[in-house]
Amino acid sequence: xxxxGAGEGEVMPPLTPNLSPQAGxxxxxxxxDRLDKHFGALHVTRDVSLDVPKSEILALLGPSGSGxxxxxxxxxxxxxxxxxxxxxxxxxxxxxxxxxxxxGVVFQHYALFPHMTVGQNVAFGLESGSVPREExxxxxxxxxxxxxxxxxxxxxxxxxxxxxxQRVALARALAPRPRVLLLDEPLSNLDPTLRGRTRRELKxxxxxxxxxTLFVTHEQEEAFELGDRVALMNAGRxxxxxxxxxxxxxxxxxFAAAFIGRSSVVPAHWEKAIGRARLPGGAAWPAAPxxxxxDGSPVDVVVRPESLGFATARNGTAAExxxxxxxxxxxxxxxxxxxxxxxxxxxLAAPDAAQVGxxxxxxxxxxxxxxxxxxRIAGVE
Amino acid sequence: MTxxxxxxxxLLALLLxxxxxxPxxxxxxxxxxxxxxxxxHFSEFARRPxxxxxxxxxxxxxxxxVGLSAAIGVPLAFLFExxxxxxxxxxxxxxxxxxxxxxxxxxxxxLFLYGESGFVARSLQALLxxxxxxxxxxxxxxxxxxxxxxxxxxxxxxTRAGLxxxxxxxxxxxxxxxxxxxxxxxxxxxxxxxxxxxGAALLTFMTSLASFSAPYVFGGGFRVMTTQIVASKLxxxxxxxMVETVTLAAVxxxxxxxxxxSERGRIVTGGGRGIPPARRRLExxxxxxxxxxxxxxxxxxxxxxxxxxxxxxxxxxxxxxILPPVLTLSNYASLFSEPERLRPLVNSLWMAAVATxxxxxxxxxxxxxxxxGRTRLGGVLETLLTIPWALPGTVFAVALSTAFSVxxxxxxxxxLVGTAAILPLAYxxxxxxxxxxxxxxxxxxxxxALDxxxxxxxxxxWRRFRRVDLPLLAPAxxxxxxxxxxxxxxxxxxSIVLYTxxxxxxxxxxxxxxxxxxxxxxxxxxxxxxxxxxxxFFAWGRRSEGGLRPPG
Numbered sequence: 001x002x003x004x005g006a007g008e009g010e011v012m013p014p015l016t017p018n019l020s021p022q023a024g025x026x027x028x029x030x031x032x033d034r035l036d037k038h039f040g041a042l043h044v045t046r047d048v049s050l051d052v053p054k055s056e057i058l059a060l061l062g063p064s065g066s067g068x069x070x071x072x073x074x075x076x077x078x079x080x081x082x083x084x085x086x087x088x089x090x091x092x093x094x095x096x097x098x099x100x101x102x103x104g105v106v107f108q109h110y111a112l113f114p115h116m117t118v119g120q121n122v123a124f125g126l127e128s129g130s131v132p133r134e135e136x137x138x139x140x141x142x143x144x145x146x147x148x149x150x151x152x153x154x155x156x157x158x159x160x161x162x163x164x165x166q167r168v169a170l171a172r173a174l175a176p177r178p179r180v181l182l183l184d185e186p187l188s189n190l191d192p193t194l195r196g197r198t199r200r201e202l203k204x205x206x207x208x209x210x211x212x213t214l215f216v217t218h219e220q221e222e223a224f225e226l227g228d229r230v231a232l233m234n235a236g237r238x239x240x241x242x243x244x245x246x247x248x249x250x251x252x253x254x255f256a257a258a259f260i261g262r263s264s265v266v267p268a269h270w271e272k273a274i275g276r277a278r279l280p281g282g283a284a285w286p287a288a289p290x291x292x293x294x295d296g297s298p299v300d301v302v303v304r305p306e307s308l309g310f311a312t313a314r315n316g317t318a319a320e321x322x323x324x325x326x327x328x329x330x331x332x333x334x335x336x337x338x339x340x341x342x343x344x345x346x347x348l349a350a351p352d353a354a355q356v357g358x359x360x361x362x363x364x365x366x367x368x369x370x371x372x373x374x375x376r377i378a379g380v381e
Numbered sequence: 382m383t384x385x386x387x388x389x390x391x392l393l394a395l396l397l398x399x400x401x402x403x404p405x406x407x408x409x410x411x412x413x414x415x416x417x418x419x420x421x422h423f424s425e426f427a428r429r430p431x432x433x434x435x436x437x438x439x440x441x442x443x444x445x446x447v448g449l450s451a452a453i454g455v456p457l458a459f460l461f462e463x464x465x466x467x468x469x470x471x472x473x474x475x476x477x478x479x480x481x482x483x484x485x486x487x488x489x490x491x492l493f494l495y496g497e498s499g500f501v502a503r504s505l506q507a508l509l510x511x512x513x514x515x516x517x518x519x520x521x522x523x524x525x526x527x528x529x530x531x532x533x534x535x536x537x538x539x540t541r542a543g544l545x546x547x548x549x550x551x552x553x554x555x556x557x558x559x560x561x562x563x564x565x566x567x568x569x570x571x572x573x574x575x576x577x578x579x580g581a582a583l584l585t586f587m588t589s590l591a592s593f594s595a596p597y598v599f600g601g602g603f604r605v606m607t608t609q610i611v612a613s614k615l616x617x618x619x620x621x622x623m624v625e626t627v628t629l630a631a632v633x634x635x636x637x638x639x640x641x642x643s644e645r646g647r648i649v650t651g652g653g654r655g656i657p658p659a660r661r662r663l664e665x666x667x668x669x670x671x672x673x674x675x676x677x678x679x680x681x682x683x684x685x686x687x688x689x690x691x692x693x694x695x696x697x698x699x700x701x702x703i704l705p706p707v708l709t710l711s712n713y714a715s716l717f718s719e720p721e722r723l724r725p726l727v728n729s730l731w732m733a734a735v736a737t738x739x740x741x742x743x744x745x746x747x748x749x750x751x752x753x754g755r756t757r758l759g760g761v762l763e764t765l766l767t768i769p770w771a772l773p774g775t776v777f778a779v780a781l782s783t784a785f786s787v788x789x790x791x792x793x794x795x796x797l798v799g800t801a802a803i804l805p806l807a808y809x810x811x812x813x814x815x816x817x818x819x820x821x822x823x824x825x826x827x828x829x830a831l832d833x834x835x836x837x838x839x840x841x842x843w844r845r846f847r848r849v850d851l852p853l854l855a856p857a858x859x860x861x862x863x864x865x866x867x868x869x870x871x872x873x874x875x876s877i878v879l880y881t882x883x884x885x886x887x888x889x890x891x892x893x894x895x896x897x898x899x900x901x902x903x904x905x906x907x908x909x910x911x912x913x914x915x916x917x918f919f920a921w922g923r924r925s926e927g928g929l930r931p932p933g
Contacts, residue, residue, distance in 0.1 A: 078833050098836040105837040111830035115852045124848070125838030176838060 029054035029212050030180055035074055035084035037067075044070045045081070046236040057206055057213040059227030061220060063259065067236040068216045069184060075214060076182050077101050088179055099128075104173030104211075108185040110165050112157040118144070118168050119153030125176035143175035144168075146205060163194050170202070174209065181206065183215035187222060199225055220260060232256055253290070254374035257302035262334075264308075264345035266301045270294070270373060277301045277373045280341035283319040285364050287373040298376040305334055305348035309365030318361035321345075323354045337362050386754030393746055394758050397765040399793050400810055404780035405630070405772075407794070411783055412623035426624045435609040436628065442524060442596075442605060443589035447582050449529035454536025454581070457677060461537075462544040465660040466671035472678040473541075480534040481918040482685070483871020484594040485888045486907045487531045489895065490684035492518070492598065493691045493904065495526070500687060503703045519601035527595040530684065532588055536581045543577030544570075549658040587636045590629075591773030593874040598892075606632075607775040611878060614779060626779045630772050637771040685911065692904035712905035722902070725890035726909065732886065733869035736808035737816070740865050741858060743809075744816035749850075752824040753832070763821060770814035778878035781807050801884050807875045812865035819864070823857025859921035867914040 028051030037045040045067045052058045060068040073079045075086055077098035085094045093101050104125075112121050122140045131139060144150055147167035157165060166186065173181060186202065187195050203226050206213050217223050223230045224244035232239040232247060232255075240252040251257035258265055268277035268285070272295035276284040279301075287301050311318040324344070325336035333351040337360060338344050347362055354360055364371055412422055426432050461473040479487055493499050497514040505515045547570065555565045593607040600608055606629040613622040693708040716722050747766055751759030769777060785797035785806075797803045831853070835845045851858075873888035880889050887910050894903035 076833070076837055078836075098833065099839050099841055101837070102839065103837060105834065107830045107834060109828065109830060111828060111834040113831060113834075113849060113853075124835065124840070128839040128841065128844060172834075172838065182837075 028052050029056075029089060030075070030214065031085075031087040032071070032075065033085040033087060035071065035081045035086070037070055037074060037079060037081050044236050045074065048084070048233075048236075048238050050231060050238065050241065052212055052214060054212055055210045057203070057215070057226060057228045059223035059230045060214065060216045060233060061223040061227075061230050062218065062233035062239075064218055066233040068218075068233045070236075071233070072182050072184055072214060072216045075180070076103055076105050102176070102178050103180045103182055104176065104178035106166075106169045106173050106181070106183045106186050108188060110169040110189070112165055112168060112172070114158055116157070117153065118149070118155045118157055118160070121157060121168060122153075122172045122175050125172060131176070139175055143171040146174065146209075147171045148201075163190055163198060166190060166198065170205070174211075178211070181211045181213040181215075183213065185216055185218070188217075188219075195222075202226065232259065234259070249369045251302070251372065254300055254302060254377075257372055257374070261304060262346060263302050263304050264343075266303065266339070266341075266343050266345060267376065268299050268301050268373070270297050270299045272296075277371075279319050279339070281319050281339065283317055283363070285317055285319075285371055287371040290372055290374045293373060293375060299373040300376050301371050301373050303345065303364070303371035304368050305346040307364055307368030307371055308345060308347040308362055310335075310347065310349055310353055311361035311363040314361060315363070317363040319363070321360060321362055323356050323358045323360055326354070326356050386750055386756050387758070389746075390750045390754060390756040390758040390762060393743070393750065394761050394765065397743070397747070397762065397813075400806075401765050401768050401813065403793055404777070404784035405768075407784040408623050408626055408776075408780040411620070412627045414620070422620045422624045426621065426628070431604070432609070432621075432625065435604045435606050435625075436632075438521070438604060439590055439606040439629070439632070442521060442528070443586045445525055446528040446532055446589040447585045449525060450533040450585050451536045451578070451582065453529060453533035453681075454538075455540050455578070457533065458537045458540035458544060460670060460674055460677070462541045463658070463660060464666075464670040464674075466667055466674055468671065469674065472674055476678050476681050477534055477538055478682070478685075478915065479531050480538070481867060481914055482911050483867070483873065483888065483914060484531060484592070485598075485871060485873040485891060486688065486911045486914075487684065488527055488594045488598050489891060489903060489907050490688040491527050491530060492895075493900070494684045494687040500703070507703050519599050520603045523599035524592075524595045524603065524605075527599060528589050528592060530681070532585045533681075535585045535588070536578070539577040539581035539584075540574060543574045544658075547573060547658055552658055583636060583639055587633060587771075590633060590636060591775070591874075593773075593775055593877075597877075607773060607874070610775050610779060614782075614878065619783075622779055623783065626776050630776045633772050633776070688904050688907050688911070691900060692908045694901040694904070696899055696901055712901040713909075715902065716905055716909065722890075725885050725887045725906070728884050729870050729886040729888075729910075732805045732808060732884065733866050735805045736812050736869045737862050737866045739805075739809045740812035740816040741820075741862055743813060744820040744861060745854075745858070747817060748820040748824040752821065753829065763817070766813045766817035766821075768814075769810050770818075774811060774872070774874035775878070777810055778807060778875040781810065781875075782878055798879065799881055801881070803879050803881075804876060804884050804886065807879055808869035808872060811872070811875060812869060815865040815868060816858075816861035819857045819861030820854065823854045826857075827853055863917045863921040867917055870917075871910050871914060 030050075030052040032048055032050040035045050035048040037043075048067075048071055050058070060071060062068045070079065074081050077086075077093070077096060081094065085092055087093070088101075098105075113124065116124070119140050122143050123136050126136045126139055140153060141150065144152055147170050149164060149167055149171065152160070152164070152168070157168060160168070166189070170186070187198055190198055199222060215226065217226075227244070229241060229243055230247055231241045234253075234255045240247060240256045247256060247260050251260060254265075257263060266277075266279060266285075268279050270289065270293040271278050271284065272293065274284065275286065275289070277287045277299055278284050285301060285303075287299075287303075289299075293299060314320070319339050319341070321337040321339035323335050324338045327334040327336070328351060331351075332348050333353070335347045335349060335354055336344055337347055339362065345362060413419065414422055457476060461469060461476070495501050496518045497516060499518075502514045502516060502518075505511070506513070509515070551573070552565055552569060555569045560568065591607065592605075593611075596603070596605045596608045597611070604612065606625060610622050610625045610629065613619075613625060690705070690708075692712055693710065694705040695707055695709050695711045698707040699705040716726070744766065747762040750756055751762050781803065782798050784794055785803060787794045788796045797806060827850070831849055832845055835849045840848065871888060872886065873892075876886050876889055877892075880886060885893075887906050891903045891906045891910075894900070894906065
């Protein structure tokens with residue numbers, strides 16, 4: 001059971017400081033207004049509102065099953081929301097079938113028509129539109145040129161590589177010059193070596209066209225590199241919308257803190273008077289509270305590896321533990337430390353800072369983002 | 382969209398219910414003496430020893446057919462799948478041919494070869510200087526032989542497919558653990574083949590249970606349920622025919638339940654897909670295998686070769702000679718030049734075409750709604766399409782003739798019996814599972830994102846159908862259509878209950894030619910029918926699973 005397996009009754013405090021304040025009224029080019037969708041008893045999208053300004057690239061990030069693909073499909077028109085609206089340039093398209101929305105979609109497995117050539121695939125969207133017959137060939141060539149596949153018109157889609165198929169899918173979506181571009185995990189089917197390069201090319205192309213883009217990914221690195229902003233989803237809800245840096249440095253929820261970047265979660269109790277979290281072993285870690293925490297209430301402290309360090313002696317902030325694993329990562333090394341309280345934390349330090357088997361003290365270090373304390377929710381790991 | 386899909390699905394389900402379910406319900410009601418509701422017909426059935434004899438005959442003949450077919454089909458499959466010899470590929474395809482030929486064609490081919498005035502009997506008679514034919518080909522033995530001759534193909538195809546699916550590394554693992562060849566066969570190969578063998582056994586059982594042509598032509602006084610039903614009906618004992626029909630349907634449904642249970646098992650055991658074992662190329666036994674292969678293929682295909690030969694025999698030229706003295710094309714000439722002889726051909730062609738087209742349209746609509754439309758009625762639609770496959774043709778023939786011989790439009794009953802509409806309608810019902818199965822499978826393999834991609838590119842529903850669905854489903858449509866067309870073209874079991882003189886199909890004409898002792902003409906019809914069927918099958922039908930045509 002992933003995060004978000006919490007019961008329906010458990011209400012998260014409204015941790016949405018970064019949600020666009022104008023949601024619901026907004027001025028965005030593409031506006032999702034309180035989208036709600038059930039599949040049977042499953043509530044897959046809960047009250048999702050988003051404003052995407054013209055030419056922005058927005059990444060929808062989240063674990064599998066978080067509802068991000070459903071949001072994309074609602075925007076594309078493949079699904080109809082139970083309630084809420086999709087608005088483009090002030091036009092409500094919620095009830096408009098996909099064929100009349102004029103959105104470009106790139107599918108996870110590309111969905112190229114296997115019985116057509118590359119050229120026929122790209123031309124498909126030009127045939128039902130207003131593009132005159134004599135212009136189509138030029139438009140196909142232009143679109144293929146843009147993705148670096150000039151001259152591929154007569155190739156069969158089954159005989160080109162995965163990376164080329166991905167670019168044909170992109171060219172096909174862009175050829176009719178859609179209002180909005182929607183990408184569903186566009187890079188997930190490429191092998192890792194190709195992914196990085198394709199990602200940069202994709203970004204350059206989308207930028208040069210200036211098209212408003214919504215793309216779905218479960219990979220944080222992809223979301224951070226491609227997206228101007230990232231919308232983090234969990235259990236059908238929008239957790240936080242913001243820049244990569246905002247998400248990393250000031251996560252709005254325990255989920256956001258744990259999902260974005262590497263982090264450890266340490267159970268503790270909140271001591272309001274000193275503004276610290278008391279660990280079971282007695283150490284009190286300074287932490288930024290998420291909202292107003294009750295004195296003595298159980299909290300989860302979410303801490304990045306770079307925010308922890310080895311302390312030389314027992315003091316008020318040092319928690320005792322033993323190094324159980326050492327993972328070399330270039331200039332620095334990740335140490336897994338099993339605290340005496342039974343929790344494992346990750347510490348980033350110099351490679352020779354400790355050895356496996358050593359007894360050490362772990363304490364918040366200066367420099368990294370401050371540890372954050374979130375109210376503990378029953379049932380959430 | 383979803384509401385519209387639900388409405389369309391409901392309407393389609395209603396139409397299919399009227400075509401498939403309603404006639405069966407009407408038959409059941411009449412068997413129960415509606416509107417007076419009584420079990421007296423059933424108790425009458427239970428009191429008559431001849432009914433029990435027919436029921437028992439159906440069961441034991443079917444079980445014996447399973448055993449005999451397995452005895453032919455399984456070794457044949459091993460021979461053609463596991464050894465390599467000259468001509469293996471061509472012969473391997475040829476011995477599967479009977480499955481695409483109409484059952485009646487096989488029956489008369491058998492008659493011409495092994496019948497009392499067939500080649501074998503004549504040869505023996507001449508050889509031994511007998512006064513009369515050494516045997517009369519009739520009764521249960523004859524039926525059983527004909528069954529085994531045509532139904533070994535199920536065991537052959539299923540076992541070959543099972544062998545081809547075997548993972549060579551599993552056999553190699555067994556060998557590396559010190560198992561002898563015999564032990565590997567016993568402990569590994571056969572257990573892994575069991576789902577295929579069970580499937581073949583149940584399919585053979587159901588086909589045999591539904592078989593009509595063989596017991597009708599060769600049965601003589603020996604009756605099975607299908608022939609008993611038709612006899613009761615012809616004798617005017619309609620209530621008894623209804624009870625018999627209901628009984629046969631019940632037995633068939635039990636068979637189907639077993640078949641489905643065995644297919645569930647198949648998923649569990651069908652796991653690992655690896656490289657199939659290499660064919661054995663032993664120099665010493667290579668020629669033995671080749672000789673065996675050629676011999677078996679020759680024996681199995683001899684009846685059909687006989688049929689071709691007999692089709693060249695002009696009327697009245699072959700009396701006591703072992704081999705026909707004169708061979709001409711006159712039978713074929715008369716088939717195509719005399720309007721009355723051409724008529725059954727034309728009838729069968731148009732009726733099969735109409736039924737196939739309608740079955741395609743209904744199958745397509747049902748599959749699209751069920752797979753794409755996310756309607757809750759999807760399962761209902763699929764079940765309704767499958768029912769006619771599970772029930773013997775005779776059951777449907779009787780059900781349709783019962784339901785559509787009364788004028789009561791307000792309960793969906795019309796007088797269609799005796800009109801030109803009833804046979805195409807009956808063929809349509811029998812074709813539904815063939816096109817349905819194939820199109821459902823096609824739709825399930827089709828990535829739904831293709832339709833969405835086309836929609837997002839601005840293509841209307843009609844354009845998506847024309848440019849994306851239709852070309853991509855073409856193989857599935859062609860496969861389903863060709864099987865359906867072949868089945869309707871050669872149908873005998875339904876036709877004999879429902880035909881009129883005006884709409885008589887080829888099979889009925891074959892039978893009346895035989896009665897008039899025009900064996901050459903009957904054979905020529907048989908050859909034309911077989912050639913058309915094989916041509917259609919090899920042109921379009923090969924992508925479909927073999928052996929899933931309904932029995933007759």
